Amino acid sequence: MSPKSHKHMHYNVALVDKLWNLKRLCETHLKMHIPLNMVLKDEEYRTELLEKALLANNDELTQLVWDVRHMEDAIVTATHTGDEFKPRKKTRYSIKLNFIAAAACSLLLILSGYLLRSFLPLDAGEVFVLQAITDTRVTSAVNPVAAPKYVPGSPVVRAGKPLFRVHGSNTVGEKLTPRLVESYLMARGATDIKTEQGRTETEKAVTAQLNGRIEFIEIHAHGSSTAFTDLLQGSAELGMSSRRIKEQERELLLAKSGDLTEAGSEHIIGLDGLAIITNTKNPLTKLSIPQLVKIFSGEITNWSALGGRDLPINLYARDENSGTWDSFKSMVLEPASASLALTAKRIESSTVLSDSVAKDEGGIGFIGLPYVRRAKLMAISATKSSKAILPTHFTVSTEDYPLARRLYFYLPQKNINNDAEDFVRFSATERGQSIVEDIGLVSQNIKTGQPFNNNFYPEEMRSLTARSQRLSINFRFKDGSDELDTKGISDLDRLVKYVEINSPKRVQLFGFSDSEGDKAENLALSLRRAQVVEQQLIARGIYPLVARGLGEVAPLASSKSEGGRRMNRRVEVWIL
Incomplete structure (x- = not known):
């Protein structure tokens, strides 16, 4: 890529970054869900969003709108040759749309792994041969000069040992993990990021130039159980799973990896x-x-x-x-x-x-x-x-719907891989969670909404929440205790950030229990759970308006099964 082309590539990605920030701020101030795909690809939708953002009378949003408009104009001015204004008479907006689409394509190709190459394992999977095969359709979106085709027999590029290897669930590993890895590498300043197809459809490697070296991250998506067998065998540094680790798997991995059900190891990614x-x-x-x-x-x-x-x-x-x-x-x-x-x-x-x-x-x-x-x-x-x-x-998001399930990363706490740890941390950020949402899964970014049925709740709660909105998180607990589970611990920080942004709104907490055992004890346990969340928030500088325990009323499922009891043991979060 020529220096000039590289400059335009960087500039286009910078515009997409502004549009992503526009999406994030508009969701906060306009209280509406905004699909990133629509912002990038639909000019009419984007123009309407820019106008709504200006009407919000927020200084940060207003500045961002003008930054976006100036960058759009600058791209049109810097890249047109004059020919586009001759017979075809393209409008300024149609030209702008073309270049924003190219900008979106540049970033989305990087994020989606659309640039595919082949790799073959060498040296027991630690060294890869990277074939320099470039799809000219992709190249044209980034650089009008097509890259040279790979010539058989030319020298291979040795990538060395992977930064880390992530193995496990196909649900997590097919699309989500490659996209997260690509975005993570971009956040680290990597360039020439590509997803390479492996020996099978469920094996990939994401390669990039990082700090003067070609690095790669290995992704094998052969099923959730392989996350734990490969962690045990030392053939992966990070596991991905579409189910929670089983007790037998946890016990087998205790000595080698530590307790994978603890907060530092078990990470819900969507x-x-x-x-x-x-x-x-x-x-x-x-x-x-x-x-x-x-x-x-x-x-x-x-x-x-x-x-x-x-x-x-x-x-x-x-x-x-x-x-x-x-x-x-x-x-x-x-x-x-x-x-x-x-x-x-x-x-x-x-x-x-x-x-x-x-x-x-x-x-x-x-x-x-x-x-x-x-x-x-x-x-x-x-x-x-x-x-x-x-x-x-x-x-x-609230996990009220019975066919909802959590998706996991499992990170060993013994002999921890720092790159894998950084990647997991990135995946939990608002930006990482936006990627979860963009591929069709459900993110953990907090949103407001109305309950599926107000009459579901007791009169006391309906009275307290008459002017409130429910937040898209439920705090849940370890079995038979008032100790938050791993998702709940992560959600505390998300909730604190949300409340700080939406000040002076106040939090209301309502605890519930399953119906097993004594009714009075269940009522007391539901209150303790609400108070646990309350104290955790107070320690972070957030003072809830209400913390009530309601016992076994408003069950989401039958308490006769363990899964049903787990659904019923919760603290709902409302905001007034």
């Missing part, structure tokens, strides 16, 4: 939520997880058995390689030792699956939240008698 969809003419509005098991295993084959019309049930499922299928299998079928019916239509595309269900009056399928489209969204309950809840980013 949440995953599944939407169950049917045709809009289906009269049913809710289903329980036991009913889903019977439907998708083929035990129930007609909607009339569920109170619907006399219609055969047609099953639609994602293909075997899909992370969405992995989520459904893990959350619905495997806990009941059930298998997907052979009659299910397996579909590779999320969009095609959703549209197929929308056209089939007997259809039912599962999909990621962004792909509901024209289908009907079903409310889901943990059991037939539990509260049925519609899936939204908010109900997944």
